[in-house]
Amino acid sequence: MVYLHDGSFEGVLSGIYKMFHAKAKINEGKLYEASVYQQSFFELTLNVETVREHAYRVAKSLYDSFGQEGFKCVYYAYLAEDDSYGTLLFRTLKQAYKLGGQAFEALGVEDIRRLTQMANKVSRESHLLLGLLRFSKLENGIYYAPFEPTQNIISILAPHFEERLADQVWVIHDTKRGIGAFYDKEQYHMAPLDSLETIQYAQDEVAFQSMWKDYVKHIAIEARRNLPLRRQHMPKKYWQFLTEMK
């Protein structure tokens, strides 16, 4: 049986709830996002309705059974937006509940290993972007940071900047996925956000941008020049949003 969810995290967890209730077998149960699943004549499908109550019960069970680390692993792997995630999560949980509280450390189990690798990838990109995200000050005083991460990490970045840039109004904008995180000096919330058509910088913005570019150029030691090493740390796909690389 193939279970289909709506793509949201709550949808995934509702799917897991349904599958455990239906006592799906580890090698038979599959879980996909409805919009990416390729219909096949040989498989029965079931569209799972997203039920907040069901999702909540699964989340609580994950928390209670595997702690914060376990839950984080499940959530981060979701953000990798990998098509195989749903089924992998189901297979992982089938085995993890048998192994007990530390199950996410059992990397000898292939499914658990693959899920943690997925989560680690997300964790790595979000740590990198904590540093590489660039804000520009707009005319109206808002600090605006557009970016296009490979994985859907805006929900990991926002809390970091809520704490750090606590006394300024800012917007983080995933222009690829059309999501924005808005912070008003009190708290942040996330909402859909289309691409902005024109951007008016604040008066002193250009000056600070060019001073930063200058600084980055001058801090390099000429005799140690090593561009491949720089590219290795800071992949080219992020350059279009980096002030100093423009």
Added chain:
Amino acid sequence: MEVYEKLRILADAAKYDVSCASSGHQRGNANKQLGSTAAAGICHSWSEDGRCISLLKILYTNHCIYNCAYCVNRSSNDVKRAAFTPEEVVSLTINFYRRNYIEGLFLSSGIIKSPNHTMQRLIEVVKQLRTREGFNGYIHLKGIPGADEGLINEAGLYVDRMSYNLELPTTKGLRLLAPEKERKQIIMPMQQVRDQMIAYRDMKKHLPSAPSFIPAGQSTQMIVGATDETDYHIIKIAEAMYNRLALKRVYYSAFVPGSTHPAVVERGRPPLNREHRIYQADWLLRFYGFKADEILTPDQPQLDLLVDPKCQWALNHMAYFPMEVNRVPYAALLRIPGIGVISARRIVNARRFSALSYDDLKGMGVVLKRAKYFITCKGKYCGDGDVEPVYLRQKLLEPPRPEQISLFQTHPEVFDESEAIIRGLLT
């Protein structure tokens, strides 16, 4: 002079200080002010030399009354001089920070008038940042050797990290290249910082509201390749720094030639590969439970430039290998080439559930290219062929990358050695 111009000059003057860490201290932001610090540290960019940029690293001024031969800011050097005002440093730091360019400030300075006068200027800057601006980001302050004890104690209350650079590993080297500085003058404030850190930590135990004193600890830097110390010498000194002065980090800086001082060893290009190997040895000291005397000895005082120090150690101790990954304790796992701190921890956790096979290790971060010659998995050996150290070393060689080739040409002895081994294999 405009701020633009000052920033260029004083960044140029600061870049030979290699410390870039913004780690070691986690500080939240309680009252909606600006800034926080992350325990792991965050890199914000990488410059053209591939080094990470985490902090705004600048000198307050590059005017200097000293004339140290290794230093680009020595008084006899013909470079443009500039000095910031405290307001300028504060404004740059805050504005860069708000745009997420940086994790904080790394402030150092040439010595103007006297050590005390210089130190007072620096304290003025960090005090303004912390108290007037309510800035919670990371601050690394370079201590000025020779400044009064009271000034150090004051500065320590505002900054996250403080450092005094040893620069030349030995007293002899220091006397030769920096005759105006005394080694005692550098070590003494480091001891003082250590004692104060301990005192404040004790106080905090009884009085949680007590302030923190340099919560991210102190670091230092040694120049590699300006004078003729061996690697053994350097890591012995580093080990003493970690053990006796409780330093968080020792940085190593491949000497960039350009000085015409007769005592400076000219090598053409900075010895980057040597610096890289010394860093690896430093990691063995800090995270892998190695002692300096295990890594090198007076008879074998140099690190192998073509294999990493752990491989070098393992090749000299083949009797310990192969080790069974499912059985040996954590400390022994750390001795296996290709297994790092994270993968060792993963192995220890995972093998509680099931015995690990060679394929299981693949997705766990183990560098099997190296590890396979030194391990068995469920009793099975997975390396191929001979384990005679001389042949094994050949298999473990890291081929130099194209951009490093010119570097190897400055180390002809390395080429000769590996060539001899290749010839040995052919006959």
